[in-house]
Amino acid sequence: MNLSPQDITAILLSMKIAVTATLLSLPFGFATAWLMVFRHFRGKVLLEVLVNLPLTLPPVVIGYFLLLFFGRNGWGGAMLKAAGIEFIFTWKAAVVASATVGFPLLVRSIRLGMESIDRQLPQASRSLGATWYDTLFTVVLPLSLRGMIAGSSLMFARSLGEFGATIIVAGNIPGVTQTIPLAIYDYASSPTGTSMALSLCGVSVALSVIILLLHEVIGKQLETRREA
Amino acid sequence: MKTMQFRMPRIIAALLALMLTAVPAMAGQVSISAAASLKEAINEMADKFTAAHAGTTIVKNFGASGALAGQIENGAPSDIFISASTEWIDYLLNKKMLDAKSRKNFAYNALVFAGATTKKVSGMSDLTKLNRIAIGSPKSVPAGEYAMESMKNSGLDKKLAAKLVMAKDVRECLTYAEMGEVDGSFVYRTDAMQAKKAKIRFVVPEKLHARVVYPMALTVSGAGNADAKAFFAWIQGGEAKSILKKYGFILK
Numbered sequence: 001m002n003l004s005p006q007d008i009t010a011i012l013l014s015m016k017i018a019v020t021a022t023l024l025s026l027p028f029g030f031a032t033a034w035l036m037v038f039r040h041f042r043g044k045v046l047l048e049v050l051v052n053l054p055l056t057l058p059p060v061v062i063g064y065f066l067l068l069f070f071g072r073n074g075w076g077g078a079m080l081k082a083a084g085i086e087f088i089f090t091w092k093a094a095v096v097a098s099a100t101v102g103f104p105l106l107v108r109s110i111r112l113g114m115e116s117i118d119r120q121l122p123q124a125s126r127s128l129g130a131t132w133y134d135t136l137f138t139v140v141l142p143l144s145l146r147g148m149i150a151g152s153s154l155m156f157a158r159s160l161g162e163f164g165a166t167i168i169v170a171g172n173i174p175g176v177t178q179t180i181p182l183a184i185y186d187y188a189s190s191p192t193g194t195s196m197a198l199s200l201c202g203v204s205v206a207l208s209v210i211i212l213l214l215h216e217v218i219g220k221q222l223e224t225r226r227e228a
Numbered sequence: 229m230k231t232m233q234f235r236m237p238r239i240i241a242a243l244l245a246l247m248l249t250a251v252p253a254m255a256g257q258v259s260i261s262a263a264a265s266l267k268e269a270i271n272e273m274a275d276k277f278t279a280a281h282a283g284t285t286i287v288k289n290f291g292a293s294g295a296l297a298g299q300i301e302n303g304a305p306s307d308i309f310i311s312a313s314t315e316w317i318d319y320l321l322n323k324k325m326l327d328a329k330s331r332k333n334f335a336y337n338a339l340v341f342a343g344a345t346t347k348k349v350s351g352m353s354d355l356t357k358l359n360r361i362a363i364g365s366p367k368s369v370p371a372g373e374y375a376m377e378s379m380k381n382s383g384l385d386k387k388l389a390a391k392l393v394m395a396k397d398v399r400e401c402l403t404y405a406e407m408g409e410v411d412g413s414f415v416y417r418t419d420a421m422q423a424k425k426a427k428i429r430f431v432v433p434e435k436l437h438a439r440v441v442y443p444m445a446l447t448v449s450g451a452g453n454a455d456a457k458a459f460f461a462w463i464q465g466g467e468a469k470s471i472l473k474k475y476g477f478i479l480k
Contacts, residue, residue, distance in 0.1 A: 172365070
C-alpha cells in the first residue's frame with residue numbers, strides 16, 4: 001500500500017461528496033418514486049424517460065450539459081453569479097455531478113420497494129380518515145425503507161466511482177475536487193505512477209465491497225424484522 | 229429448428245474470424261506520437277509530406293508527453309516520438325525503446341501565463357491574487373512540470389497549491405483559460421497564439437525553469453521503417469523549419 005497524504009485527502013473527499021450527494025437526493029428520489037408509483041397523470045412516460053436518461057447518457061455528456069448550464073454563459077451560472085455563489089470547479093459541482101448520475105439508480109430501487117407495498121394498506125389508512133401526507137409519512141415511508149436503503153447504497157457506490165461528469169464540471173483540483181477516480185486517472189496517465197494507482201484502486205475495491213456487504217446485511221435484517 | 233442448429237455455430241465462427249483478423253498495417257504507414265502543443269505544426273508537416281510522397285500515410289497521436297511515453301512503453305505502435313521535455317525521451321531511452329543514435333532537438337518554446345481574467349496580472353507574484361489557475365498535471369505533462377518548477381523557484385508553490393486545476397495536457401489548459409472557468413493557465417507561447425479570448429499576460433522568466441525543448445527520436449520499430457526514417461529526416465529540413473517558425477516555435 002503506497003498512499004500519499006494527497007491520496008488520503010482524495011479518499012476523504014470522495015466520501016464527503018458521495019454522502020452529500022446521496023443525502024441531498026433522497027427526498028427528491030422518494031418524491032419522484034412516489035409520483036411514478038402512486039400517481040397517474042398525462043405525460044408520466046416523459047417523466048420516466050427523463051429520470052432514466054442519466055443512466056444511458058455517457059457521463060461526459062451529462063458533465064458537459066451541467067457545465068453549459070452552470071458555467072459562466074449559462075442560465076444557472078448567471079443566477080449563481082448574481083447570488084455570489086461559486087460553483088464550477090468546486091466540490092459543490094462534484095456533488096451535483098454525482099447526484100445527477102446516481103439519481104436514476106436511487107429512484108429505481110425506491111420504486112421497486114414501493115411497488116411491492118400491499119395497496120390495501122395505504123387505502124385502508126385513507127379510508128380511516130388519514131390525510132394523504134399522513135398516509136405518506138406513516139404508511140408508505142416506513143414500508144419503502146428497504147428500497148431507500150438499497151437505492152442509497154447503490155447511489156453512494158456510484159458516486160464514489162463517478163468520473164466523466166465530475167472531471168468536466170468540477171475539474172481535477174487536488175484537495176478540492178480530486179476524488180479517488182480522478183486521482184487514479186492522474187497516476188495512470190503517468191508511466192511512473194503504477195504503484196500509486198494500484199494502491200488507490202485497491203482502496204476503491206475495498207470501499208465498494210464494504211458498501212455492497214452492508215447493503216446485503218441491512219437488507220436481510222429489514223426483511224427478517226418485517227417477517228417477525 | 230434443425231437447420232438453425234447447424235447454421236448458428238457457423239455464423240458465430242465466421243463473426244469471430246472477422247473480429248480476430250488483425251487489420252494489416254498499410255504499406256507506407258508512419259505512426260508519430262507527438263506532444264499536444266505540436267498539433268497544428270505536425271498536421272501541416274504531415275499534409276505537405278504526404279502530398280509529395282503518395283503512398284505514405286501518417287497516423288498522428290497527440291497528447292501529454294508522459295502519457296505518450298506510457299503508451300509506447302506498453303506497446304502502442306509508434307515510429308517517431310516527439311516529447312516536450314527531456315524527461316520522457318530519457319525515460320524511453322532507459323527502457324531501450326528508442327533508437328538512441330537518432331535523438332535530435334526538434335524545436336524550442338517559451339512558457340507563458342495566459343488568461344481571460346479582468347484582474348491585473350503582470351508577473352509571477354500577481355498569481356496569488358487569482359482564484360483558479362490551470363496547469364498540466366505535472367505527473368505527465370511537461371508544461372505542468374515547467375510551471376511547477378517556476379512556481380517552486382519563485383517560492384510561490386505552497387501559496388498557489390490550492391488554486392491549481394490539473395489538466396490532462398497543455399491544450400486542455402488552454403481550453404480552461406478560453407472558457408473563462410479559470411483565471412488563467414500556464415501554456416506555451418505557441419498555444420497562446422492560437423487562443424481567441426485568453427491573452428498572454430506575461431512570459432515566465434526563463435531562469436525559473438529548464439529550457440522548453442522538444443527532443444525527438446525514432447523508436448526501435450521506427451528505425452526499421454524506411455518511410456518513418458524519410459519523414460523523420462524531412463521534419464528536420466528547411467520546409468519543416470519554416471512551418472515551425474510560422475507557428476511561433478523557436479528554432480535554436
